[in-house]
Amino acid sequence: MLKPRRRGIASVNAEIRDGIVPAASALAPARDPGGPDTSGPNYRVVALIVASALFMEFVDATVLATALPTMARDFGVRAQDMSIALTSYLLALAIFIPASGLLADRFGSRTVFRAAIALFMVGSLACGQAPTLELIVLARFVQGMGGAMMIPVGRLVLLRSVAKQDMVNAMSWLLVPALIGPIVGPPLGGFIVTYLDWRWIFYINLPIGLIGLWLVTRYIANFREKDVAPFxxxxxxxxxxxxxxxxxxxxxxxxxxxxxxxxxxxxxxxxxxxxxxxxxxxxxxxILDLTLLKDRTFRLSVIAGSVTRITQGAQPFLLPLMMQVGFGFSAARSGTITVATAVGSLAMKAAAPRVLRRFGFRRTLIWNGVIATAGYATCGLFSPNWPTWAMFGILAFSGFFMSLQFTAYNTIAYDGIEPRQMSSATAFYSTFQQLMLSLGICVAAVALHLAMLVHGSAHATLGDFSAAFWVVTAISLGATIWNMRFANDAGAQISGHVAAHESSGDMEAAKE
Structure with a gap:
């Protein structure tokens, strides 16, 4: 019998960034060569420290989306012009994520992790003090530089601190605060904008960051590589x-x-x-290894996932604007509705393994992708007259299926990647992930602007938002072409779909 080739699984930070809560079986990343044989006594604390960094970053992102219309009024710009504040942050992630692993290897993971938290805090303070849109864009870029190093280096810290047998336990500790962030973010943002001042969105990062710096200094070792490739x-x-x-x-x-x-x-x-x-x-x-694209499954996951992320990037930009500018809802009410996508993502956690085992990756990606995209296209039909429960339900439905889609993409991408290529593959995939999320915001802003020109309106109307939603979802629907090119047995060893079928066939053969 041939020994199965060792398989790699998607990086946890990439799954969380897409609003994903993967199953426990999909939470074991490829082992880092420097990982210990046994975990230290404080490995759960290390996981929670990394999770706190995730919490700070994701709360900041989801809170900000709710506050954009209010910030636009203070800066004296159109609400859709605030898209650049989201784009500049994601741009910094796309640029600096590829360099994060090398910096950690050269200077030590604790040193770089502390620097990342400090840089994120500096950017947060600058955002809170920014008097103009141009300055907040610059401050958000600084924040993004810190975020680009914080999450990948935090992942490396965990891989090098925790033994293989404790990895699933450590990941479950890691995910709890990280999952709370996207759920708490929208209503928290609505509360801050409605009852306080939007600048407190950024100030709340400062005490969290100070506690994080102290915990990192006390509990995290400064792992460094002896032989580091030239930058x-x-x-x-x-x-x-x-x-x-x-x-x-x-x-x-x-x-x-x-x-x-x-x-x-x-x-x-x-x-x-x-x-x-x-x-x-x-x-x-x-710095971005293009030879990885020779692997068919990785290449298809990058292409199809990138096209799908157009909608994933556009949705948190368009929804709060539509509800506050188009519907006239308060920021607080908008936040309580848009949180539904995170609730749907959380509900997907238990369902993903069973769905993939039953239908396999290829069929799941094809049909689930159509369902998820159609769900978000339905947002273009929303109006102020819709009951809140109906909008919440559709967003939860869409979040569930889109989260399942990215669970599948982020898992199958690494099916054929060798362990020695895992670091390069996760950097490459994460970079394109952030790039396409940023592009999704840009496409949504362009579509909204063009719809306003066609309708001859100076300010975005409900019809303009509907058109923008349908443009971005039509683009993402094109991923179906690439999903159909996955092999029928792609990811079979991960999902157990074909393996279960073959096992049943072997049993029948044995009976004969």
Missing amino acids: DGPGFVLSGLSLGCLLFGFEMASRAGKGPLALGLIAIGTAAGVLYIRHAKGRGGA
């Missing part, structure tokens, strides 16, 4: 230039009178991307 400086510059120019080019395209600037940025970003591909082709140690 790919040219690749970092070219990839950062490409991502930055492309995203801000798309962002500028949503603004009146910025067409020439947008085209120029997109052209520069495209040229830098071509130069990076030439630089990275056949090169070992490239």
Whole structure:
């Protein structure tokens, strides 16, 4: 009998970022070569420290989405122009995530983790003090630099602190605060904006960050690698230039009178991307390893997942704006409705393993993707006359199925990746993950702007939001073409779908 090839599983930080609560069986990432044989006595504390960083980051992101219309009024800009405050943060994640692992190997995981928390705190303080949109965009970029190092390095800390037999237990401790963040965020944001001042959204990060710095210093060891590959400086510059120019080019395209600037940025970003591909082709140690795309399953997961994330990125931008600007709801009421997507994601936790075992990855991705996308398309039919329970139910339904979709993408992506490539693969996948979430916001802003031009309205109306929802969901529906290209037995050893079928066949053969 052939021994099955060792399989890697998706990184937990990527799953959480997509609003995913994976099953326990999918929570064991590929072991880091430096991991211990036995866990230390405080490994649960280490998991909770990393989880607190997740909590701080995700609460900040979900709270901010609820506050955008109020911030727009204070800055004297249109509500849809605030999309750049979300995009700049996600852009920083996309640029700096690839470098986070190398920085941790070179300077030590505790050193980089503390620096990441401190940088996130500095960015938070700057956001709270920002008097203009331009300055808050810059401050959000600084926050993103801290977030880009915080989550991947936190994952490395956990992998190097916890033995394999304790990993599922540690991950369950890690997930509890991380799951609470997206659920608490929208109503908390609504409360702060309605009864306090939106700047407190950023100030609440400061005491959490100070406690985190003390805990990291006390409980986390400073793991370092002896042999560190040279930093790919040219690749970092070219990839950062490409991502930055492309995203801000798309962002500028949503603004009146910025067409020439947008085209120029997109052209520069495209040229830098071509130069990076030439630089990275056949090169070992490239900051984004393009050779990973030779693996068919990884390539399809990247492409299909990227197209689907257009909707996932657009949804938290469009929904609060539609409810507050289009419906006239208060921030507090908007937050209590939009929290439904996180509730749906949480409910998916127990269902995902059974669904994948029953139907396999390919059929799940095809049909579940259509259902999830159609659910979010229904948001374009929302109106102020809809009962709250109906909107909540549809959003919970959509969050459930979209979360299942990303659980499948994030798990099957690593099916054929060797353990020695896992670090590069998670960096590559996480980078594209953040890039497409940012692009989703940009596409939503552009679609909203174009709908306003067609309707001749100076301010976004309910019809403009409906059109924007249908544009982004139509794009994401295109992922079905790529989902159909997965092999029928893709991820069979992970899901147990084919394995169970073959086992049944073996039993029948034995009876004969």
